[in-house]
Amino acid sequence: MSTLKELSRRFRILQRRSRRRPSDLRRQAKNLLSSLVVEEDVAEEDVVPPSPRQQTSDPDPSPEHSSSQPSCSKSPAKSVEQSLPQFPDHVAVLNTLMEQYRAHQEGPDPTPKLRDNVASKVFRIRKFIAYMAQGGGKLQTLDFLDDTERMRRWVKTLRAMVIRETTINHYLKNIAQFLDYVAATPPPTCRLSKRVLFAIRREVRMMLRCMKRPVTLHQMTVKRAKDGQLIxxxxxxxxxxxxxxxxxxxxxxxxxxxxxxxxxxxxxxxxxxxxxxxxxxxxxxxxxxxxxxxxxxxxxxxxxxxxxxxxxxxxxxxxxxxxxxxxxxxxxxxxxxxxxxxxxxxxxxxxxxxxxxxxxxxxxxxxxxxxxxxxxxxxxxxxxxxxxxxxxxxxxxxxxxxxxxxxxxxxxxxxxxxxxxxxNTKEAWEHRQLFEKVLEGSDVPDQPVRKVGKRPCKRKRCDVDASPLTSQSTSEDEAEPVYQESGVSSVESDENSSEAEPSMIQPMRQATIILTPLKMRWSPAKSMVLKSLKEYPSRA
Incomplete structure (x- = not known):
């Protein structure tokens, strides 16, 4: 017993020593980021930064890039890279997750266009993760995603960078797809429960629904501008x-x-x-x-x-x-x-x-x-x-x-x-003339709507002196039958019953109810006793 306790104590000591303290992790991350900043400053002084189209790792996140056509609008890629925090490359779990998602999206035989589209998706997702992970603790657990208020501020941040509504819609769509992938196959270090993952995905879907109106209005504005510059x-x-x-x-x-x-x-x-x-x-x-x-x-x-x-x-x-x-x-x-x-x-x-x-x-x-x-x-x-x-x-x-x-x-x-x-102006004026033509002249009164068919009337009750309906005084043979007039169907007789004379009305046939004697069901033992009493009445 003492040997087992000693082994457990040593195991806990070794496990505690193997863990990396948060202070050491922050110090290493700070040194890494500072070295990256210095390299970027030196590069900016010596070399002109490449355009987003020339970058293979972080391509242009504009929606036109996904259609394999060059964009004719001003791309906000540079402003996004400068304003948003950088992706936490020092977290191996996030790097592995992004590479697995990239391979999942590309499939077994990707085309060059598909590679470009997937690269754009990964670019947007990396920017979202970098924004959500800013100031977070243990990033490998993905707990930083459980912050709906920060997710809402993410959309406001993109709008503050003068990014168009269609591009923001692409960001949200790619994030929703990525969260579905994480919810289906979370990494081993993930500590988000199914309920939390469902709430996060529901929040992104709600933000997508809220983007429908701005996106539609933006598309109409762009279409109107194109019509004004029609070739x-x-x-x-x-x-x-x-x-x-x-x-x-x-x-x-x-x-x-x-x-x-x-x-x-x-x-x-x-x-x-x-x-x-x-x-x-x-x-x-x-x-x-x-x-x-x-x-x-x-x-x-x-x-x-x-x-x-x-x-x-x-x-x-x-x-x-x-x-x-x-x-x-x-x-x-x-x-x-x-x-x-x-x-x-x-x-x-x-x-x-x-x-x-x-x-x-x-x-x-x-x-x-x-x-x-x-x-x-x-x-x-x-x-x-x-x-x-x-x-x-x-x-x-x-x-x-x-x-x-x-x-x-x-x-x-x-x-x-x-x-x-x-x-255009000509078509709008033609539509106005249609409105004026409809509103000309005097008002026409509303005509009543004609009924398609006549609903059959309910059969009226006949006033005939008849004895009350009893099961004892009247039998089926004693009841007087009602005869129908020849040449008239039953439906016509029902419709014309109210217009017929009293002398022509025949008494209705009285209903009879015959009750048979009740049969009592006995248990098998009781049945055998009754049967023996009938056979041997002297025993009774």
Whole structure:
């Protein structure tokens, strides 16, 4: 017994010594953060900080990044990184949890677009954890998440940084998904109960519901601003004509100098030409592979390219691009010289770069080509897509618009939701004339609503002197039957009973109730006694 107590005492002493004291942990974290601050200050003095698009670990958290299109709005990534606290990298449990969540979101065979989207999700979740863990104790237990007041202040903090409502909505959606993952498979060191995890997830869902109205109003405002800057059909036509003239000349220059600047200039003109016709997203051009171009379907003098990887391929299938023989010759000339260009030997995509990844700067090359053609403003691929969809709605028939929207892989229901709330001046005036036309003239009195069918009347009781209903004085044979008149149905007789004369009314048939004698049920022993008494009455 004494030996067991001694072993227990030594085990407690060793366990106490193995634990790291909070003071030591704070001291080490402080030294680590101070060293990081010094390195960042030196880096800021010597090197210009990279843009969020060039960062691989913390990509741009804007919602446009998830659609694989360059954002045309001012990204708040820099302000978020400077204002919010840094992620606690010194906690191994949180690092492991984030890596497991990243692998879970990417799946077994992630595409480059999926990797970018998952990186954006992890970026937002890391910022949320850094904000919630500020000033917390044991971070490995995840107790810092059990603070709903601080979660509400998180949304106010994002709004104070002038982050748009749609971006805040993306933050909350990604956080809700992460909390669902934690609630389903919590780490071993987690000390949050199921009730607490349910309360945290419920709070995030409530904040998401509260974001519906601001997000909708923001989307309508953006749509109204886009309609005010709609690209006219004349500008789209001029863009096509100028690009058709200059692309062969740029190809001749590229065959001579093989310069990367000329190559990117060609990218801008080719994408501008195709986007001004079809209004495809930027992701369609980014993900267009060399095999898809070389395996294009040929019919007469037309070539059809099917791009399988794009945003809405699950709903619309591959995005299609129809080219003439002259336009397809541009791609053949460019692919014929790709071996001599930088990164062309191992290239997979048509618009390749020095790396194996798809080109992420197509929007910049397109805007540079747009400005070089002398066209006003600086639109994006999304602006051209919105303009083509709007012109199809305003000038085309319903059937033509449906065909164009399917070819563009565009859902008209989403667009109509905002078109109905953002009318131009002409459409609004036409709606006013409709209101005035309805309110003209004198008032028309309300007409009574006619009944569809007549409800059958309730059968009235006949005043006939009849004896009271008894079970003893009247039997079934003595009751007088009631005879029905020939030629009249029972339903008609019921309806016309109130209009018939008293002499024609026959007495109703009286009901009789016959009660049979009750049968008493005896127990088996009692039955045997009664049976013996009947057989031998002398014993009684």
């Amino acid at each position: 006219s059909k004349a500008l789209l036509e001029k863009c096509r004509d100028e690009a058709r003239k200059r692309i062969p000349k740029i190809l001749d220059e590229l065959e001579k100098d093989k310069a990367q600047k000329t190559q990117f200039r060609l990218y801008g003109y080719v994408t501008a030409f195709l986007a001004s016709i079809y209004g495809h997203r930027c992701g369609v051009f980014q993900n267009m592979t060399i095999d898809e171009v070389r395996n294009a379907t040929k019919t007469a003098s037309t070539y059809l390219i099917n791009v399988s990887m794009h945003k809405t391929n699950q709903a619309f299938g591959p995005a299609q691009i129809a080219l003439s023989a002259q336009e397809y010759d541009w791609f053949e000339r460019f692919l014929g010289m790709k071996e001599e260009l930088v990164g062309g030997a191992a290239a997979k995509y048509v618009f390749f770069t020095s790396t194996l990844n798809p080109c992420k700067n197509l929007n910049n090359y397109f805007q540079a080509a747009w400005a070089e053609m002398g066209l006003p403003k600086s639109p994006t691929f999304t602006d051209l897509r919105s303009a083509i969809a709007t012109h199809a709605r305003n000038n085309g028939t319903v059937e033509d618009r449906s065909k164009m929207s399917r070819f563009m892989c565009h859902d008209t229901r989403t667009a109509d939701k905002f078109y109905a709330c953002n009318l």
